[in-house]
Amino acid sequence: MNDKEMLHNAPIGVFDSGVGGLTVAREIMRQLPNERIVYFGDTARVPYGSKSPETITRYSSQIVRFLQTQQVKAIVIACNSASACALETLEEETNLPIIDVVRPGARTALETTVNGKIGVIATEATICSGIYKRYIEESGKSVSTISKACPLFVPLVEEGLWEDPVTDEIAGRYLAELIDSGIDTLILGCTHYPLIRSTVGRIMGEKVCLVNPAYETARALKQLLEKKGLESEKRPGLGTELYRFFVSDAADKFQKFANSILPYGILSAKVINIEEF
Ligand code: DGL
Numbered sequence: 001m002n003d004k005e006m007l008h009n010a011p012i013g014v015f016d017s018g019v020g021g022l023t024v025a026r027e028i029m030r031q032l033p034n035e036r037i038v039y040f041g042d043t044a045r046v047p048y049g050s051k052s053p054e055t056i057t058r059y060s061s062q063i064v065r066f067l068q069t070q071q072v073k074a075i076v077i078a079c080n081s082a083s084a085c086a087l088e089t090l091e092e093e094t095n096l097p098i099i100d101v102v103r104p105g106a107r108t109a110l111e112t113t114v115n116g117k118i119g120v121i122a123t124e125a126t127i128c129s130g131i132y133k134r135y136i137e138e139s140g141k142s143v144s145t146i147s148k149a150c151p152l153f154v155p156l157v158e159e160g161l162w163e164d165p166v167t168d169e170i171a172g173r174y175l176a177e178l179i180d181s182g183i184d185t186l187i188l189g190c191t192h193y194p195l196i197r198s199t200v201g202r203i204m205g206e207k208v209c210l211v212n213p214a215y216e217t218a219r220a221l222k223q224l225l226e227k228k229g230l231e232s233e234k235r236p237g238l239g240t241e242l243y244r245f246f247v248s249d250a251a252d253k254f255q256k257f258a259n260s261i262l263p264y265g266i267l268s269a270k271v272i273n274i275e276e277f
Pocket residue numbers: 016017018020021046047048049050078079080081082123126154189190191192
């Protein structure tokens with residue numbers, strides 16, 4: 001294989017604090033079936049959303065350094081908290097093209113809203129950064145946003161309580177003020193949240209359109225690879241390891257979880273010591 005082919009066939013590095021980024025990886029697998037993926041879930045240090053921007057940035061830099069050892073050709077930050085806190089630093093630290101999940105999510109919400117009232121639910125780190133509000137307001141459209149941090153959603157998802165009375169109860173409390181605000185669009189501003197989409201949708205009612213940034217993120221990745229001439233030309237043959245998974249802890253639990261979300265069974269997830277990077 002020559003250098004050009006090697007670059008085309010290099011994987012996309014995708015990362016999150018845990019399993020949430022699998023909702024983005026799943027969409028990349030669907031929209032870009034020829035692309036290889038190296039996924040890293042920071043299962044030892046999840047959740048990110050309750051940590052400081054400095055800590056989230058340090059973790060994200062370590063992960064990008066690890067992904068670079070896997071010869072990735074581009075990075076997808078499949079975590080809103082890391083996108084909100086670490087994007088600028090990561091862009092300074094690497095020459096690789098980087099796609100975040102916040103800008104695609106904000107763009108989709110702007111295209112979706114009819115009454116100009118957009119809600120954002122996300123982790124504390126994402127909401128405190130004010131990033132969705134900023135991107136939405138920068139559009140120049142007359143749109144208002146209302147944001148709500150939902151810190152218990154990530155542990156509920158990580159525990160697999162997607163359809164559970166406990167999740168219903170907590171979601172009901174978090175979402176009450178958003179229902180009263182008259183929004184017609186709600187951004188699921190954390191990549192874990194699409195896994196409790198049906199609960200959120202049921203509580204918000206069918207008049208509120210839920211935006212999952214994963215779809216637009218995969219589309220943005222496709223456009224970026226095309227623009228840079230980096231697309232993989234053909235689907236790797238049978239027996240080629242198309243998707244590889246790494247975690248910082250509890251590989252078995254992650255593997256079981258991933259197998260319940262992804263269209264393809266994953267063979268294994270390997271534990272690495274991310275603090276070494
Ligand atoms: N899934 C991540 C996000 O999109 C992080 C959640 C967390 O670890 O708190 O924000």
